[in-house]
Amino acid sequence: MTIQTPVTSAAAGLRTGAAFLADLKASKRCIFVDGQKVSDPTSHPAFREGAKSMARLFDFAAAPENLETMTFEVEETGKRAWRCFQIPKTHADLKAKRIAAEKWAEQTFGLMGRTPDHVANFFTGYAAKPSVFAKSGARYAENVVNFYKYIRDNHLYVSYAIVPPQIDRSKPAHKQADPHLYAGAVKETAEGIYVSGGQQLATGAVYADYIQVSCIHPLQPGDENYAISVAIPADAEGLRLYSRRPFAQQADNAEDHPLTSRFDESDCFVVLDNVFVPWERVFIYRDIELCRDQWWKTPSHLYGNHQAQARFATKLRFLLGLAKRMNEAVGNDGVPPVQVQMGELAALASIVDGMLQAQEVMASYDEEGVLWPSKTILYSVMALQSEINPRMIDIVRGLTGAAMITLPSSVKDFENPESRPDLERFFGTPVLNARERVALMRLAWDFIGSELGNRHQQYEKFYGGASFLVKMNVFRDYDFKRAGALVDAALSLPPVE
Ligand SMILES: Cc1cc2nc3c(=O)[nH]c(=O)nc-3n(C[C@H](O)[C@H](O)[C@H](O)COP(=O)(O)OP(=O)(O)OC[C@H]3O[C@@H](n4cnc5c(N)ncnc54)[C@H](O)[C@@H]3O)c2cc1C
Numbered sequence: 001m002t003i004q005t006p007v008t009s010a011a012a013g014l015r016t017g018a019a020f021l022a023d024l025k026a027s028k029r030c031i032f033v034d035g036q037k038v039s040d041p042t043s044h045p046a047f048r049e050g051a052k053s054m055a056r057l058f059d060f061a062a063a064p065e066n067l068e069t070m071t072f073e074v075e076e077t078g079k080r081a082w083r084c085f086q087i088p089k090t091h092a093d094l095k096a097k098r099i100a101a102e103k104w105a106e107q108t109f110g111l112m113g114r115t116p117d118h119v120a121n122f123f124t125g126y127a128a129k130p131s132v133f134a135k136s137g138a139r140y141a142e143n144v145v146n147f148y149k150y151i152r153d154n155h156l157y158v159s160y161a162i163v164p165p166q167i168d169r170s171k172p173a174h175k176q177a178d179p180h181l182y183a184g185a186v187k188e189t190a191e192g193i194y195v196s197g198g199q200q201l202a203t204g205a206v207y208a209d210y211i212q213v214s215c216i217h218p219l220q221p222g223d224e225n226y227a228i229s230v231a232i233p234a235d236a237e238g239l240r241l242y243s244r245r246p247f248a249q250q251a252d253n254a255e256d257h258p259l260t261s262r263f264d265e266s267d268c269f270v271v272l273d274n275v276f277v278p279w280e281r282v283f284i285y286r287d288i289e290l291c292r293d294q295w296w297k298t299p300s301h302l303y304g305n306h307q308a309q310a311r312f313a314t315k316l317r318f319l320l321g322l323a324k325r326m327n328e329a330v331g332n333d334g335v336p337p338v339q340v341q342m343g344e345l346a347a348l349a350s351i352v353d354g355m356l357q358a359q360e361v362m363a364s365y366d367e368e369g370v371l372w373p374s375k376t377i378l379y380s381v382m383a384l385q386s387e388i389n390p391r392m393i394d395i396v397r398g399l400t401g402a403a404m405i406t407l408p409s410s411v412k413d414f415e416n417p418e419s420r421p422d423l424e425r426f427f428g429t430p431v432l433n434a435r436e437r438v439a440l441m442r443l444a445w446d447f448i449g450s451e452l453g454n455r456h457q458q459y460e461k462f463y464g465g466a467s468f469l470v471k472m473n474v475f476r477d478y479d480f481k482r483a484g485a486l487v488d489a490a491l492s493l494p495p496v497e
Contacts, residue, residue: 013079014062014071015155017055024051024207027235031206031268033243041206046246050112050264054207057104057115058155070100077153084117084307085152087128088371094306094360097121101310110315111263111447111456113308113463114204116157119212121307123148123158125300126283128370132297136287144283147231151210158231159208161199161270162216173219173226183213183272184226185286192278193285195230198271203463205241205268208234213272216295216465219288227291229284230277238275241268247451255411255439259446267455302359302373305464309356309381312460316349316392322444323396326403329429329437341395348388355381379473386467389460393448404445407438414438 021042028039033046041047061070061082071080083100086093104115126133127148130141151158164173164182173182180186183197195213205211214229232239248264251257284290295301323345327333355377362374408427413419414435427434447453464470 012062012064012067012071014067015058016062017052017057017059020058020157021051021055023209027209027233029206029235029241030239031241031243033246034249046243046249046264047206047266049248049262050266051207053108053112053262054115054157054204054265057107060104060107061100066103069096069103072096074152079153081152082117082120082155084120085124085148087124088303088363090371091360091363094363094371094373095357097303098306098310098356098360101307102314105311105314108263109259109318109447110311110313111259111452112204112265113311113459114159114265115311116155116208117307118204118304119158119160119208120151121303122160122212122300123151125298125303126294128303129298129368131368132293133283133290135293136284136290139279140283140285140290143280144229147281147283156209157204157207158210158212159202159204159234160212160214161202161205161268162212162214163200164215164217164226165198165200165269172223173215174222182226183215183228183270185228186225186274192276193228193230193282195228195232195272195275195277197226198269200269201267202241202270203267203459204265205234205270206243206266210234211239211270213270214284214294215291219291221288224286224288227284227286227288228282229291229294231281231283232272232275232277236275238273240271240273242271243268244455245451247455250451253411256442257446257450258439258443260450260452264452299370299372302375302378305378305382306356306359306373308464309352309359309378312385312389313349313353313356316352319392319396319447320345320349322440322447323399325440326400326444329432329440330403331430332399338399341399345392345395348392352381352385352388375477376474376479379470379477382464383467383470383474385464386461390457393457396444396448400441400444404441404449407441407445411438 025040025042031038031041038044042051060066067080070083072083072086074081083097086097088094088097101117104117108115126144130145133144134141167181168176173184176182180196181198183195183199185193186196187194199213202211210231211234212229212231215226219227244267246264246266247260251261254261284294323342324333327338327342332338358377359373362377363371365371408414408423414423424434427437429437432440461467
């Protein structure tokens with residue numbers, strides 16, 4: 001394991017982008033892509049631009065002018081850490097966390113979902129409620145809090161794989177044909193545990209310092225070995241990452257693929273082959289109840305998805321900006337029916353934005369004084385996200401007509417003296433010259449129609465779990481008592497004279 005304590009920026013003690021890239025290069029991880037084994041994502045065409053985009057986030061947070069927005073002072077150390085690690089004590093803290101998440105999301109236009117602030121927020125949620133872990137033994141509470149402090153103080157990036165693979169969902173983990181198919185503990189020693197099996201789907205794992213392996217699916221008696229939560233260095237021996245098709249590799253130039261070339265965050269299937277995990281990195285061990293409670297009896301899932309909604313709201317704002325620019329480019333912006341469609345888009349984006357802020361306004365304290373964003377609000381907007389997002393994309397597709405397709409094959413057509421005059425004549429508009437118009441429409445296509453764009457539609461549907469599960473969360477948390485009281489009141493109305 002070669003992950004070093006990172007070099008920090010002298011100014012604020014924060015990790016810089018250069019330090020992040022240097023650590024990434026030094027950690028010899030095992031990524032399989034296109035039949036090759038890749039150990040250094042910073043130098044491979046599938047991953048290197050994504051790595052740079054991640055690095056820019058580190059620099060953004062470390063820039064003196066952003067320190068107050070992006071970081072907070074840790075009381076016990078007097079040093080600064082990213083806001084995602086702040087345990088919110090007040091509603092204003094929660095708002096500050098959201099603003100920091102939005103700022104990072106703006107750097108990638110919301111296209112990188114598992115930036116370092118996502119899983120960090122889960123660990124912040126665990127650290128806010130160590131009592132939940134202590135039920136399984138004091139050492140698990142200590143381990144999770146210590147790991148939280150370690151990643152907070154060293155500005156580390158954690159991604160996670162917490163969903164069992166889709167192989168045979170008709171049987172529980174322990175009844176699969178191969179007992180080590182799903183990620184689980186296979187051996188225990190005085191020093192730690194060994195973990196084997198597969199788990200989906202670690203977005204950003206090719207860039208992360210650590211991968212959390214756990215299970216968010218319900219487990220049954222007999223599944224104890226799979227009821228774990230551990231943190232594993234991304235270059236641990238026996239850890240293999242199977243990348244989905246990397247889109248960035250096909251994006252041969254940034255002008256034709258402005259987003260794909262920069263923001264392909266990657267998704268990896270994780271295979272663990274007898275990976276050793278020392279006890280101090282074991283947070284849950286063979287405890288089905290705690291494996292479930294870590295998500296729902298701590299605010300981890302809420303903090304993590306509050307960040308995810310800040311990113312989603314930012315991405316929708318970007319989509320609105322794109323649609324408006326496209327309408328303006330061709331003189332459609334003043335057409336009333338187009339304005340009606342833009343109004344619908346704006347209404348949907350504003351619902352997501354409003355629900356984000358409502359999570360903060362309606363946040364409440366539990367009996368231990370921990371502040372929880374509103375569950376009902378968060379899960380309601382997440383449940384509708386799988387309908388809102390495709391609806392919005394579809395409206396924008398409709399608004400563009402053939403404009404995203406009627407484009408020269410690549411920027412090279414502008415370089416050919418024979419084709420350039422035609423392009424300049426037919427591809428410009430009254431407000432944009434041909435090159436500007438093509439750049440705008442390429443941006444739109446990359447966002448909506450490219451492989452990256454399509455992966456994003458899948459991402460928005462599933463990153464927080466399938467929507468039937470999210471709707472069950474809303475069902476569990478909605479105040480049906482208050483709703484029912486209205487029905488009782490209606491049924492007991494006095495007779496009409
Ligand atoms: C792009 C992308 C990135 C992701 N990143 C991460 C990540 O970083 N870390 C991570 O751990 N996971 C990640 N995920 C995985 C994600 O958590 C899972 O895909 C998600 O939880 C859905 O699980 P599943 O794929 O097993 O689908 P399933 O849960 O099997 O659901 C698939 C579909 O099957 C049907 N279905 C199945 N069971 C039922 C039922 N009981 N009732 C009704 N309908 C049912 C529904 O139509 C459902 O939509 C990512 C997924 C995507 C697509």
